Amino acid sequence: MELPGLGTPRTHDFGNGVHAILDMETIVDVHAANVGIITTARAQVFINSGQTEAQAQFVWDYTQSKAPRREMTYVVLTHHHLDHCFAASFFDDRDALIYGHRSFGSCMAEMRKHLEANDYREMVEAFLKIDSETCRKHIGSVHPISPHRHVGEETSIAINGEEVTIIHLPGHTECELVAYHPRSRILFAGDAINERAGPVTMFGNARDWRKWVVGLERLKKLEIETIVPGHGEICGPDIIDDHIAKLETKIAEAV
Numbered sequence: 597m598e599l600p601g602l603g604t605p606r607t608h609d610f611g612n613g614v615h616a617i618l619d620m621e622t623i624v625d626v627h628a629a630n631v632g633i634i635t636t637a638r639a640q641v642f643i644n645s646g647q648t649e650a651q652a653q654f655v656w657d658y659t660q661s662k663a664p665r666r667e668m669t670y671v672v673l674t675h676h677h678l679d680h681c682f683a684a685s686f687f688d689d690r691d692a693l694i695y696g697h698r699s700f701g702s703c704m705a706e707m708r709k710h711l712e713a714n715d716y717r718e719m720v721e722a723f724l725k726i727d728s729e730t731c732r733k734h735i736g737s738v739h740p741i742s743p744h745r746h747v748g749e750e751t752s753i754a755i756n757g758e759e760v761t762i763i764h765l766p767g768h769t770e771c772e773l774v775a776y777h778p779r780s781r782i783l784f785a786g787d788a789i790n791e792r793a794g795p796v797t798m799f800g801n802a803r804d805w806r807k808w809v810v811g812l813e814r815l816k817k818l819e820i821e822t823i824v825p826g827h828g829e830i831c832g833p834d835i836i837d838d839h840i841a842k843l844e845t846k847i848a849e850a851v
């Protein structure tokens with residue numbers, strides 16, 4: 597059944613408490629970003645929040661059905677784009693500790709100016725080009741949250757004897773983060789990797805894309821078996837070289 601603001605999500609169970617939710621749809625034919633889930637004996641970590649209340653509720657209910665309520669809840673916001681982080685307040689209401697890059701706030705402020713919006717509601721309406729009635733029906737009562745913990749170059753969240761490493765990988769946006777889970781060798785890549793569209797370069801210039809390539813080269817030193825991209829299908833690490841090649845072409849064209 598399709599609900600407004602949810603679409604028909606696909607769930608993927610990697611085993612060992614790691615999951616991904618794909619294909620959530622905010623309005624017809626407009627997908628929100630993929631969401632990653634890592635659970636351990638006492639913690640649950642969400643990579644991105646979904647965009648609507650219905651999406652956050654779906655992600656939450658799915659996780660509780662797989663791994664009943666944990667003592668600690670973390671959310672990693674891979675960047676400030678509203679398809680990734682708009683429903684963060686849903687998790688804040690459930691006492692999650694929310695991580696974002698230290699430039700998350702300034703990136704968000706810049707986007708608000710660009711969209712000529714006074715508040716989050718106006719931002720998401722302008723972002724999706726929808727009216728307030730559609731917004732109310734599809735988005736529900738959620739909004740972005742300023743991260744509680746700022747990430748610089750790299751940090752890790754320790755969760756019951758294992759960890760999630762959060763790495764700054766600017767290029768798509770200045771505040772882009774990826775999250776790596778060594779135990780499962782899964783990388784949750786945000787929009788540093790976009791399986792559906794390829795690298796989306798419209799928010800930066802050749803200097804930013806150069807940083808992006810450097811970041812992707814660094815990822816190749818990690819033992820990555822599987823990538824959950826910001827958008828599109830779950831894929832293998834070969835896509836890193838594919839993105840590097842596409843970015844190199846872009847950089848060459850821009851010179």
Ligand SMILES: [Zn+2]
Nearest residue numbers: 675677768787
């Ligand atoms: Zn994005």
